[in-house]
Amino acid sequence: MTTIRSADELSAGMAFDLGGFVLTREEVLDFARRFDPQPFHLEEEAARDSLFGRLVASGLHTFSAAVGHLIRSGIFAQVNLGAGGAQLAWPAPLDPDTPVTMRVIVEEVRPSRSKPDMAIVKLRYVVARQADDVVVLEVQAPHFMRR
Amino acid sequence: MTTIRSADELSAGMAFDLGGFVLTREEVLDFARRFDPQPFHLEEEAARDSLFGRLVASGLHTFSAAVGHLIRSGIFAQVNLGAGGAQLAWPAPLDPDTPVTMRVIVEEVRPSRSKPDMAIVKLRYVVARQADDVVVLEVQAPHFMRR
Numbered sequence: 001m002t003t004i005r006s007a008d009e010l011s012a013g014m015a016f017d018l019g020g021f022v023l024t025r026e027e028v029l030d031f032a033r034r035f036d037p038q039p040f041h042l043e044e045e046a047a048r049d050s051l052f053g054r055l056v057a058s059g060l061h062t063f064s065a066a067v068g069h070l071i072r073s074g075i076f077a078q079v080n081l082g083a084g085g086a087q088l089a090w091p092a093p094l095d096p097d098t099p100v101t102m103r104v105i106v107e108e109v110r111p112s113r114s115k116p117d118m119a120i121v122k123l124r125y126v127v128a129r130q131a132d133d134v135v136v137l138e139v140q141a142p143h144f145m146r147r
Numbered sequence: 148m149t150t151i152r153s154a155d156e157l158s159a160g161m162a163f164d165l166g167g168f169v170l171t172r173e174e175v176l177d178f179a180r181r182f183d184p185q186p187f188h189l190e191e192e193a194a195r196d197s198l199f200g201r202l203v204a205s206g207l208h209t210f211s212a213a214v215g216h217l218i219r220s221g222i223f224a225q226v227n228l229g230a231g232g233a234q235l236a237w238p239a240p241l242d243p244d245t246p247v248t249m250r251v252i253v254e255e256v257r258p259s260r261s262k263p264d265m266a267i268v269k270l271r272y273v274v275a276r277q278a279d280d281v282v283v284l285e286v287q288a289p290h291f292m293r294r
Contacts, residue, residue, distance in 0.1 A: 035211040038224075144198065
């Protein structure tokens with residue numbers, strides 16, 4: 001895996017494939033119990049009557065797992081200083097035990113005006129089901145990075 | 148706590164105070180280990196050299212805990228069908244063991260055109276430090292709700 005050493009190595013349009021991950025049924029239930037205890041994330045039967053029609057992972061969980069996957073990839077470990085916000089979309093729900101792949105795209109690189117050793121790097125993360133490429137999470141987030 | 152029985156009971160400008168919560172140091176470290184293993188969320192010493200200057204909670208954790216708090220309040224338990232996305236901002240970092248309060252504001256209620264028994268309710272959640280009202284998380288999210 002690539003390791004970025006300065007935001008200056010990045011430019012709009014660059015994309016990085018980060019491999020994939022799976023949220024197991026046990027992880028889905030455990031996360032939902034802690035942070036999103038709604039019937040459609042917790043109980044198969046109740047989920048059948050929901051908008052989803054089946055038990056699906058919490059979108060919070062998909063997002064958290066994607067960030068975890070990105071951090072563990074190490075790609076921005078030497079430059080990332082934090083993110084100021086994020087815009088999330090969950091175009092389709094994610095079922096437990098369903099492999100997904102993750103891609104990170106650089107949308108913009110802008111040197112900070114006040115801090116010359118920093119840049120604001122707008123990233124887009126796309127998480128899609130491995131089997132059919134259906135997108136289950138899309139994130140746009142401005143990251144502060146070292147130059 | 149109020150329990151909403153139909154999206155029709157909601158209108159723009161309504162606000163609900165949901166009490167508060169605390170992320171303990173142990174919870175902050177546990178969440179970061181799983182989902183956001185960056186030095187400024189994990190190690191006091193490394194965090195001192197970070198943009199934050201100290202160990203702070205992952206913004207993902209603040210967001211997840213806020214959603215958990217909202218769900219557990221039960222206020223929308225009878226009507227919430229899911230959220231299609233979210234816009235997040237972390238105007239200030241949150242320190243471990245620092246009490247926060249949460250407020251939910253209704254920004255818009257729009258009946259669904261295709262599904263007359265549903266409405267799209269835009270909510271804003273604001274999480275602020277109890278001691279000085281500094282906002283640590285602001286979320287805007289469109290929720291699908293039963294009418």
